[in-house]
Amino acid sequence: MAYFKDIQEGLSTALQGMGIVMKHLLKPKVTRQYPNPEDRYPMPERARNRLYVNMDDCIGCDQCARACPVNCITIDTAKVIPGENIGTTSNGKKKSLWVTRFDIDIAKCCYCGLCTYPCPTECIRMTDVYEFSEFDRVNLIYNYATMGADEAVLHSANAKKDEERLAIERAKQAEEKAKAAASAPAPAAPTATAPPAAPSAGGVKPPPFMAKPGGIKPPPFKAS
Numbered sequence: 001m002a003y004f005k006d007i008q009e010g011l012s013t014a015l016q017g018m019g020i021v022m023k024h025l026l027k028p029k030v031t032r033q034y035p036n037p038e039d040r041y042p043m044p045e046r047a048r049n050r051l052y053v054n055m056d057d058c059i060g061c062d063q064c065a066r067a068c069p070v071n072c073i074t075i076d077t078a079k080v081i082p083g084e085n086i087g088t089t090s091n092g093k094k095k096s097l098w099v100t101r102f103d104i105d106i107a108k109c110c111y112c113g114l115c116t117y118p119c120p121t122e123c124i125r126m127t128d129v130y131e132f133s134e135f136d137r138v139n140l141i142y143n144y145a146t147m148g149a150d151e152a153v154l155h156s157a158n159a160k161k162d163e164e165r166l167a168i169e170r171a172k173q174a175e176e177k178a179k180a181a182a183s184a185p186a187p188a189a190p191t192a193t194a195p196p197a198a199p200s201a202g203g204v205k206p207p208p209f210m211a212k213p214g215g216i217k218p219p220p221f222k223a224s
């Protein structure tokens, strides 16, 4: 019995397969020209592909690198000198580090997206770009930093010079102000003003009687 059942199953699956072949045989053929942008399949809204970093908003906090499970993010920073203002991010966070290196080895990346969650300025995100194959693996290390270490050092040195110049300028201004105050004529002594009249003995004087003659007369005194 099982023998005949196997034959029946074999025949029915073969017929099903032939049915699919016949259906496609009669359909018009379409060749998608894949590299054409119009023929690309649109990616879903939350697709996780190539990473992008907006360096204008990066504060160099290293949180994305620490979250990465495969250590493919490398960040180097340089401290700004005290008092140096290097601006704020678009969500109002004050920057206090120069980011001199921000490399992502995308060949190692497993597209988990874990680096994007802890970012306080939301400047690292995954895009829908998925075509970035290279012949050389080195080309898959993306450098996002816009400033080199030398440039940061130079900038800090210039900023330090500016700070020093500003401090000298301020000291000069304060000195000039003090000199001007010392050479100005002394203000005239205030003239003695007559002290207010002391209240008469016996306390406060009653106000003068204001009622005009012919005003309201007090009621006559009635003996009980």
Ligand code: SF4
Binding pocket: 051, 067, 068, 069, 070, 071, 072, 073, 104, 108, 109, 110, 111, 112, 113, 114, 115, 116
């Ligand atoms: S997506 Fe994942 S693997 Fe890739 S850089 Fe971010 S944390 Fe690392």
Ligand code: SF4
Binding pocket: 053, 057, 058, 059, 060, 061, 062, 063, 064, 065, 075, 118, 119, 120, 121, 122, 123, 124
């Ligand atoms: S978490 Fe965001 S702000 Fe911090 S270093 Fe990474 S990209 Fe920059």
